[in-house]
Amino acid sequence: KAGVTQTPRYLIKTRGQQVTLSCSPISGHRSVSWYQQTPGQGLQFLFEYFSETQRNKGNFPGRFSGRQFSNSRSEMNVSTLELGDSALYLCASSGQGSGETQYFGPGTRLLVL
Amino acid sequence: DQQVKQNSPSLSVQEGRISILNCDYTNSMFDYFLWYKKYPAEGPTFLISISSIKDKNEDGRFTVFLNKSAKHLSLHIVPSQPGDSAVYFCAASGVSNYQLIWGAGTKLIIKP
16 A cells, blocks of 8 residues: 655745645545644644544644545645744544554655745 | 653663653543654654553564553663664544644664
């Protein structure tokens, strides 16, 4: 089975711009979670989607949003980028999402200048 | 309120010796625990898990121990190898929770 894929792998944006990141889960997985990791920090949970519905949301501002498509692919959008949004954004998929083992993609490294 | 805590930010171990990484949790409703390994600029890789009905799970060089009364779990790596140098995260979940709750991670350094 192919693993979780994320595109793009690297991205450079400037403050005020917006960005969309994409995640394709493992075939058959219906749950997709998004995380942010900044240098020296653990994984900060952004949100989780299951069957096109957001089931859970972390403590991030409304500038961070996401969606999931009928094929379980997911996108994450960040609007009005700030310098502090520079981070590694990780996507993870699991079958049902109810605390199952999550499998991670390689991440998208976002740099905001 | 940190529900999953990894109190050691880093740990240095001699190659060939045992590495012991610790994790404490506060939520008694957690019933599934996982350990992940992460290299810089990569996504975490699943290592090993344990459910609350067990107190030990072993997979090759990796063993996870769960002490429910102390709300504590540990990951033992024996023998430690240079490729084990990475950040290790523990995570936990409960039956009614749709997300994994993560610790802050422990950086393991294996010295030659």
